[in-house]
Amino acid sequence: xxxxxxxxxxxxxxxxxxxxxxxxxxxxxxxxxxxxxxxxxxxxxxxxxxxxxxxxxxxxxxxxxxxxxxxxxxxxxxxxxxxxxxxxxxxxxxxxxxxxxxxxxxxxxxxxxx
Amino acid sequence: xxxxxxxxxxxxxxxxxxxxxxxxxxxxxxxxxxxxxxxxxxxxxxxxxxxxxxxxxxxxxxxxxxxxxxxxxxxxxxxxxxxxxxxxxxxxxxxxxxxxxxxxxxxxxxxxx
Numbered sequence: 115x116x117x118x119x120x121x122x123x124x125x126x127x128x129x130x131x132x133x134x135x136x137x138x139x140x141x142x143x144x145x146x147x148x149x150x151x152x153x154x155x156x157x158x159x160x161x162x163x164x165x166x167x168x169x170x171x172x173x174x175x176x177x178x179x180x181x182x183x184x185x186x187x188x189x190x191x192x193x194x195x196x197x198x199x200x201x202x203x204x205x206x207x208x209x210x211x212x213x214x215x216x217x218x219x220x221x222x223x224x225x226x227x228x
Numbered sequence: 229x230x231x232x233x234x235x236x237x238x239x240x241x242x243x244x245x246x247x248x249x250x251x252x253x254x255x256x257x258x259x260x261x262x263x264x265x266x267x268x269x270x271x272x273x274x275x276x277x278x279x280x281x282x283x284x285x286x287x288x289x290x291x292x293x294x295x296x297x298x299x300x301x302x303x304x305x306x307x308x309x310x311x312x313x314x315x316x317x318x319x320x321x322x323x324x325x326x327x328x329x330x331x332x333x334x335x336x337x338x339x340x341x
Contacts, residue, residue, distance in 0.1 A: 123268070148329055157232075157318055157332035158271075204270065215261075216330060220270035 116141045116207045118188075120219035128227045133177075133192040135222050137205035140186065146208035147188045148216065149179055153201045161203075164188060175199070200226045231255075234319050234333035241340050247306040249336050251319030257331075258324045260302035262286075262294065265316040265335075277302055278324070309340045 121136040139145055146165050150158040162173025169181040179190045190203060202223045209215040235250035253260065259278055263271040263286075273286030275294040283294050291313060295303045302321075306313055316337050320330040 150330075150332075155237075155335070155337075157334045158320075158330070159332070160329040163329050215273065215276060218263075218271040220268065 116143075116145065116209055116217055118147075118205045118207045118217060118219040120203075120205050120222050122222055123220065124223050124225065126225040126227060127195045129197055130194050133190070133195045133199065133224065135190040135203050135205075135224065137179075137188045137190065137219060138186050139188060139205075139207050141207060147179075147181065148206040148208075149173065149177070149188075149190050150204045150206060150218075151175075151201050152204065152221075158204060161190070195224075195226045197226050197228065200224055232319055232321050232331050232333040234317075234336050236336050237334060239336055239338045241306075241309050241338065243310060243340055245306075245309045245340075247309050247338065247340075249304040249306075249317055249319075249338070251302045251304070251321075251333055252300055253302075253321040253331070254300065255321060255331065256299070257321035258299075259322045260296065261320045261322075261330065262292075262302065262304045263318045263320065264288070265318055271318065274304065306338075309338075311340050314338060314340045 117140045119138045148163045149161040152158045162171045164181045172178045177192045202221045204221045205219040206216040232253045261276045262274045277283045277296045293305045318335050319333040322330045
């Protein structure tokens with residue numbers, strides 16, 4: 115069975131600092147992995163996805179994530195945080211054997227200090 | 229711009245009421261999903277549908293039912309609302325295989341009093 119674990123329910127960084135949000139996965143088949151962002155009182159928006167092409171995936175708003183099979187990780191990074199990045203971030207994995215179910219992590223809330 | 233539209237952003241209902249949450253997508257997506265989101269618990273799948281008139285239970289279907297009479301519309305029904313169903317409800321849709329990811333609606337924050 116597939117699963118994802120997000121390490122840290124809250125992360126706080128200063129404006130301009132590196133953002134690193136951690137996601138580890140468990141999968142018996144090559145995984146499809148996703149990162150979503152949720153701004154307050156809104157739905158989730160797709161940031162980026164890994165579908166077995168390039169291991170370094172670039173997304174919107176300057177975010178990127180690197181698929182590392184040896185570490186079973188798909189961490190989300192951004193070189194320089196902006197105040198507007200404050201939101202909740204969710205890692206997700208495609209449920210193997212389904213035609214479309216995603217399994218979500220519990221989320222990491224990112225705070226950005228001025 | 230592709231859209232998933234949820235009929236209400238905020239809803240307040242009384243215990244025991246039958247509640248309908250509506251979701252419409254304009255992208256001709258085969259798959260549609262209902263999640264509830266609670267602090268510390270992330271997103272939990274209630275029901276999903278891969279086709280018209282088709283429905284499958286997710287992880288927490290108890291107290292809920294769904295209807296998909298048309299491809300673009302997926303309704304979530306709370307048969308008899310209870311206070312523990314107070315939550316944020318999120319609808320999403322995707323193409324078959326979901327490699328493109330889900331598109332989410334803006335959510336309905338339901339309060340049951």
